[in-house]
Amino acid sequence: MLTPSEVSTNLKIQPSTLRKYSALLEQEGIQFKRTHKNARLYTDSEYIAIKGIIATVHSGKKSLEEAVIEASRSLKKNNSIAPRERDSDDIATAMLNEVKQLKIQLQQQEERQKERDIMFVEVLEKMQQKIDRMEAQQKQLLAPVPEEFELDAPESSSQQPESEPETVTPKKDTRGLWARIWNK
Structure with a gap:
């Protein structure tokens, strides 16, 4: 100047x-x-x-x-x-205001992203719980069927006094896995 x-x-x-x-x-x-x-x-x-x-x-x-x-x-x-030199202060002020606005927008975006991340993690945890329950149910379905007990007791056992409990010996199931599952 x-x-x-x-x-x-x-x-x-x-x-x-x-x-x-x-x-x-x-x-x-x-x-x-x-x-x-x-x-x-x-x-x-x-x-x-x-x-x-x-x-x-x-x-x-x-x-x-x-x-x-x-x-x-x-x-x-x-x-x-x-721009003229006297306008440089106005330009600088406008730029600073714009930078502040951009920082606020960035901060808002980061907060929204954190909320989305939290929601995503919650959904994943619920899905994992469902998967765990389904796997547990599947294991129960695939678990070996307990051996059937022999219900036909000899006639002599009916003549025993009632105070003594009957001894039941389990009968071993020799069928294959799928046959046991489908009960064939």
């Missing part, structure tokens, strides 16, 4: 002439950055525009008003392509 005295010295014009050109540019919509004492500060683009105004007026090809209009259009065009 250049001060008014630097610009007027470099361009070899009076400070009053610089103020006049600057005021004309402001009328065309160009806004200069100012110091805390309200003095204008000039960017390189603004310095070049004022230098162009002086050259155009001295050449006699255009009037001061036409040169100012042309310079202001050029400045506005440059400002739309590249």
Whole structure:
């Protein structure tokens, strides 16, 4: 940023002439950055525009008003392509706000992902419990059938006194596994 005295010295014009050109540019919509004492500060683009105004007026090809209009259009065009320095704080603030919003969104996504993970684990645990129950039922179905006890007792045992329990000897099943399962 250049001060008014630097610009007027470099361009070899009076400070009053610089103020006049600057005021004309402001009328065309160009806004200069100012110091805390309200003095204008000039960017390189603004310095070049004022230098162009002086050259155009001295050449006699255009009037001061036409040169100012042309310079202001050029400045506005440059400002739309590249942001001015005074806008950098606004841009930085906007970027920071956007980053904050993105962080919040990321945090929300992470929380949703954790909830999904918890739900997924719960579903997997329920499925595992069902599988375990099914396997237990399958083992029960495939378990060997207990040997049948011989129900036909000899007649002499019926004549025994009732105080003595009958001894039943189990009969061994010699059928194969599938025959026992299907009871054939």
